[in-house]
Amino acid sequence: MIFIYIIVAILLLIGLLLLDFSLGKKNHRKNVRFLDFESTTGDYQIYTAGDPLFEDLFQDLRHAKKKIDMMFFIIKTDEISRELLEILKQKAEEGLQVRLLLDxxxxxxxxxxxxxELNQSGVEFAFSEKPKFPYFFYRSQRRNHRKITIIDGDVGYIGGFNVGREYLGKDAELGNWRDYHLRLLGDIVQHLQSTFFDDWYLATGHHDEEPVPTETEGEKWIEIAATDGVQLEDVFESLICQAKEEVFIGTPYFIPSERLFKCLTDALERGVNVKVIVPMKADHPLVKEAGLPYMMRLIDAGGEVYMFDQGFYHAKVVIVDQQLCDIGTANFDRRSLFLNKEVNTIIHNPRFVMDLRLAFLKDVQDSEPLNDHLIQLFTIRTKIKIGIARFFRPLL
Structure with a gap:
């Protein structure tokens, strides 16, 4: 009898969670934040490793004269995180306005x-996307996955790196960390400011004035895509559908919507070369198993899938026809598509795209192709986890 009560209680709990998720999703879609930015000009520098990124970021922060606005998904309490927080406290004590927004x-x-300690130093601090009622379960899944830093309105940072020792390649299990992050200059930085302002308002209720005009100029065309769990599918679809020769996708989690998967198979039917890089290792439960059915279907349709085996692959990139690319915080998965707040840059510069394409192909060389031989090596345990992961796809 007790066993029956337990089963009933579990089923009731699952039903309540599913109802919470469904109602929360409807509420989210009715109140989605839409930030519409046109292409503008800027300049950029790309980082593919944590050490040079944080060296330049910390230097820019120390040289700040007026204001620092910073948003991260993850900041930890390890050595690199403490160093960052100490810099922010020091700049606030010097009289700068310093704001820190964390998920x-x-x-x-x-x-x-x-x-x-941050507040005592003068740093204005807030948490973004705090779970609350109603729709507590759904809100607990809604994350602000953006990583943005704006310094004096002139310098912007955006990309896939969070702050922690693993992002420097110092995690013994994950090893070398492969990622992309951009340092931006020019008018594009104002669009990053507007994105931060909107999230700061939602977290604190405090409105900002117009973005601070930048004192730097840029020559290249860039567009910011700040998505709120709705628009990202349209962004990726637009990129894939315009491809005539090739689509290269780098992502730590490949769990596309059926609509995007069809875009990829349609591209293959048009003769487009489709390559996808994912990590060999997984940093979260079930994400690899949730993606494997899509990887196998893509291979069957004529695509190529590579599993990066020189550390952990966390890069988020889409490269189209050697003409344009998308780099930012969004993964090619259901969570980024339908739940998270993300921010990406779409860069229209063939020369830059060619260099990025070469870096992508170098990562292909450092990867193992997923093929029939590897698929045949899947264990019973892996196949069971694939079945379990199918149920959790909306959260992965």
């Missing part, structure tokens, strides 16, 4: 003691 769940390690 509530992603940065759960930032406790009240750390926040108190």
């Amino acid at each position: 509530r769940i992603g940065s759960y390690r930032i406790n009240s003691k750390v926040i108190k």
